[in-house]
Amino acid sequence: MAKYLGPKLKISRREGTDLFLKSGVRAIDTKCKIEQMPGQHGLRKPRLSDYGIQLREKQKVRRIYGILEKQFRNYYKKASQIKGNTGENLLKLLESRLDNIVYRMGFGSTRAEARQLVNHKSITVNNNIVDIASYQTYPNDVIAISEKSKQQSRVKAAIEISDQREKPNWIEVNTDKMQGIFKRIPDRADLSMDINEHLIIELYSR
Known part of the structure; x- marks a missing residue:
């Protein structure tokens, strides 16, 4: 399809x-x-x-x-x-897909926008650029906006929007550093x- x-x-x-x-x-x-x-x-x-x-x-x-x-x-x-x-x-x-984690952390205002960030090499996992949206993340992975992308207006706008939403308790986000930790795989009750x-x-x- x-x-x-x-x-x-x-x-x-x-x-x-x-x-x-x-x-x-x-x-x-x-x-x-x-x-x-x-x-x-x-x-x-x-x-x-x-x-x-x-x-x-x-x-x-x-x-x-x-x-x-x-x-x-x-x-x-x-x-x-x-x-x-x-x-x-x-x-x-x-939920463990990289594009979804980027969205959950608030670095993209939608999953589609988060997917674009990944595809455009704007996301790092454990300090390494990853440009595969379906990349499977694991607990304790550190996901961040790459240095070259931290000044992107859409990233800043997405973070402002995400501040108005409650973030899942299975991730931890530092919006000042534009990075977060995938703490654990969510339970069904978390979704x-x-x-x-x-x-x-x-x-x-x-």
Whole structure:
């Protein structure tokens, strides 16, 4: 499936929930009618089969993290090979991606912006430049804005925005130094997003 390049709020309306594709300073329901399907008059949401419900949940999570279909399936396969709950393992793998950690630390106002920072070699992991957005981070990794990128206006703006949001307790951030520590892999209880990972597991188990 090709990457979607259209209006961000349109796909949030398509899924009927906030996909965190905007900065989050303003509530999404002040920007659009999230309960209505996209279209001039707000199309009526179709009644979905069990398969349709499972598919929509998978699409929702895939879009939250900005991942293409093949890559998402690979994450599922990897999660299923790890001991424990496959659904929780899947979310932990997604949360440990470098672009997501950069977003969680507030260095990018959205995951897409965080991904750009990584791709443009603006992020270091343990003092080494890493330009792979899907790079898997581990506890005690130190993630920072590279010296050459610390004066970027978008980084400073993102940090100002992030100061208005509560940061997860599984990371530690020093905004003055523009760096943070990935303290631990989050538990499922740490992730408050409206996600039913069990539906995704049911979909891939068909």
